[in-house]
Amino acid sequence: MADIASCLGMSSANIYRFFPSRAAINRSICGRFFAETAQFADSIARMQVPAQEKLVSLLNILHQKRRTTFIQEKPVHDLIVAATEDNWAIIRTHRDQLVAIIGTMVEEGIEAGEFSVDDAAQAARSVMNAFTPFYHPVLVEQRVQNGEDTEEGLHEQIRFILKALGGF
DSSP states (O other): OHHHHHHHTSOHHHHTTTOSSHHHHHHHHHHHHHHHHHHHHHHHHTSSSOHHHHHHHHHHHHHHHHHHHHHHOHHHHHHHHHHHHTTOHHHHHHHHHHHHHHHHHHHHHHHTTSOOOSOHHHHHHHHHHHHGGGTSHHHHHHHHHTTOOHHHHHHHHHHHHHHHHTOO
């Protein structure tokens, strides 16, 4: 609280005028991070490019954002880890948002003949599951700490996902 108050140029007590508890502050920080991520995802979904290209861009950006947060914004990363481990509702909501955006891309890909799956919603959930090693904050942290080339692994996983969708 003292760090937050100092950055804002106010007392710790004053912060509680805006937030009823530390948990509320944490939820707000996570909410801002996830809202920003959803905005990126939504902007990619609205691009006028093939669905396959949108999906590749989305997965790359989601991974880069998660990796950058770990490296450059460790306190935010740690908060997201805690939210994930404690299964906060905001984590499920965020995942549902991403799955819905991916589902829209898959549906577009099916309509355009880029993908050959029958159920876009199921495919979107499967894409998210296959992408989890490159988006789950703990797994990304482990890969970075182990010095793994996350880019190479990510590209291999994206190729796998595209093949599973019947694209590529």
